[in-house]
Amino acid sequence: MNVLVVGGGGREHAIVEALHRSHADIFAAMANQNPGIRRRSKDVLLGDVTAVERIVSWAKERAVDLAVIGPEAPLEKGISDALEAAGIPTVGPSREAAQLETNKEFTRELMRREEIPGRPQFWAFDDLGGFEEFVNDSDFEFVIKPLGLTGGKGVRVWGDHFSTKTEALAYGREVLEKKIGGTSRFLVEEKLVGEEFSLQAFCDGRTLVPMPLAQDHKRAYEGDKGPNTGGMGSYSNADHLLPFLTKQDFDQASETMTRTIQAMASRGTPFKGVLYGGFMATNEGPKLLEFNVRFADPESMNVLPICEGDFLDLCGRL
Ligand SMILES: Nc1ncnc2c1ncn2[C@@H]1O[C@H](COP(=O)(O)OP(=O)(O)O)[C@@H](O)[C@H]1O
Ligand SMILES: [Mg+2]
Incomplete structure (x- = not known):
């Protein structure tokens, strides 16, 4: 099976390795030469990952059967809509559903209207x-x-x-x-106060399957000091929870996400792909900081290598 992976970072390398374990033939579109991805790929398209038309026609010429989108920028540009219009099923939300990440007010209004738990004022x-x-x-x-x-x-x-x-x-x-x-x-x-954690989940538009929890270290220096970065590393635990969280916290965060995909389905814009909630564990339980509409970077590297089932089969169901 020919699978297109868009994006050239550590996250996409983790996706490529998981697909490789399922014996997929990889076609990669990325802005940079990621050597790990390069090594696993049948062919590589170098260039802007938001150049939707270019990527779609390259994928069509290579008879791609399925696409997995890593970063948010091409999703905002509607790459899932364009690939699916070209007959290529895609792991990644439509442009409309991607608003859960690309428009923070859209998400907060949805949470308010639908009374979804975990919303700050x-x-x-x-x-x-x-x-x-x-x-x-x-x-x-x-x-x-x-x-x-x-x-x-x-x-x-x-x-x-x-x-x-x-x-x-x-x-x-x-x-x-x-x-x-x-x-x-x-x-x-x-302003919410507490420990942050990341909950990623597979969504097929109706149901939600959560992945193990992970925590990302965003700050540049020791002791959570210094400027925010794209991520200095992340960890997850053998029990798939985190040391500062209970099963109840996990269930509450899952509930916030499940209610969100139900709300997206009932407004006629079902969410499919990977939904990733950034949460703060507060004294009043987990509160949603924001949604992202793709795998987390770097937390995808914690969860994808321990995925026991067939990742390609799973992608096909999304
Ligand atoms: N309501 C809030 N209270 C406290 N800290 C927040 C709040 N919202 C965001 N933050 C902090 O800012 C960071 C970035 O915010 P986030 O909503 O994740 O936006 P983005 O990832 O788009 O920059 C969060 O990881 C968190 O540390
Ligand atoms: Mg964030």
């Missing part, structure tokens, strides 16, 4: 005056979040990235003026 602003009023009236710490994709560099947390109302206003102004995250609008959320 939030507000949205598109003018500085409204935000200024909020800041002057508020007496709690909050987080400023651009709506769209920022490569993990858009969110600013009170106490970590700013510590006064003046600084909050300055960043609000910057998001509006520079359209950080794609639009002149941003979210403000109550």
